[in-house]
Amino acid sequence: MTAERRVVVHPDADTLAEAAAARLLVRLTDLQSTQPETHVVLTGGTVGIKTLAAVAASPLIDAVDWSGVHLWWGDERFLPDEDADRNETQAREALVDELVSAGALPADHVHAMPPLGAAATPEESAEAYAAELARFAPDGARAPAFDVLLFGMGPDGHVASLFPGHPALDVAGVATVGVHGSPSRRPSACRSRSTRSTARARCGSWRRAPRRPTRSHAPSAATTCTARRPLAPRAPR
Ligand SMILES: O=C(O)[C@H](O)[C@@H](O)[C@H](O)[C@H](O)COP(=O)(O)O
Structure with missing residues (x-):
């Protein structure tokens, strides 16, 4: 079966975030049936x-049974716990902490990458995350069967710390990898991320692309949201 790939162009980032939030909530509600x-x-x-902030503000937030949702990250900046530049910190502030403190989302369903301090190096953090992914993986797989993946694309075409031309792109046979020398404008030069093969083992991924990509291979559309349908129906677990 071939996955259908659709590109939906939104007028601006705010509209895209609202649309992605609504799609995420509806998709989760449908899956939970x-x-x-x-x-x-x-x-x-x-x-x-x-x-995530739009999810928190949506009237649809209570349509989802968050007790059955597991949250993962596609990449993380290798910084101390609660550092404002960590993706986890920002996600917690925007949505996750509210769901956990309301008792809706079990705290142990929030699978963050180990920060600097809990791990000594990006590699150590990546290895620990691979072990956590494996705990929830079906037999023979390295990671859970992800239902929805959110990705943002940087101006250089990077997605989830998969930087164009970076040697970490070629790592295979593992679920995660430590990334050094990230060319990102972000302050952290060390990241942990899942590998390209892990990122492909997906049912649906939504990606946001920049309005003015700087690389010729990047999408030429304006802000986009790409949706992939599941490759095959999943049996109820
Ligand atoms: O953790 C990150 O920063 C992501 O790995 C990265 O892929 C990000 O989503 C893009 O750079 C888009 O960022 P903006 O939404 O800020 O343009």
């Missing part, structure tokens, strides 16, 4: 976090 647990991958970046 046939399976008890869903696995969602979050991203950082301004639009990724705006999307």
Whole structure:
């Protein structure tokens, strides 16, 4: 079966975040009618976090049974716990902490990458995250069958710390990898991220692309949201 790939162009980042939030909530509600647990991958970046804030503000938030949702990250900046630049910190402030403190989302369903301090190096953090992914993986897989993945695309075409031309792109056979020398404008030069093969093992991924990509291979559309339908129906668990 071939995955359908659709590009939806939104007029601006705010509209995109609102639309992605609504789609996420509806998708989770639909999935929960046939399976008890869903696995969602979050991203950082301004639009990724705006999307979570829009989820928090949506009247649809209570349509989701958050007790069955697991949250993961596609990449993380290797910084101390609670550092304002960590994707986890920003996601917690925008949405996650509110769900946990309301008793809606179990705290142990929030699968953050180990920060600097809990791990000594990006590699150590990445290895620990691979072990956590494996705990929820179906037999023979390295990671859970993710239901929805949120991605943001940087101006250089990077997605989830998959930087164009970076040697970490070629790492195979593992679920995660430590990334050094990130060319990102962000303050952290060390990141942990899932590998390209892990990021592909998905049912649906939504990606936000910049209005003016600087690389010729990047999408030429304005702000986009790409949706992939599930490759095959999943049996209820
Ligand atoms: O953690 C991150 O920052 C993400 O890995 C990165 O892929 C981000 O989503 C893009 O750079 C888009 O960021 P903006 O939404 O801020 O443009």
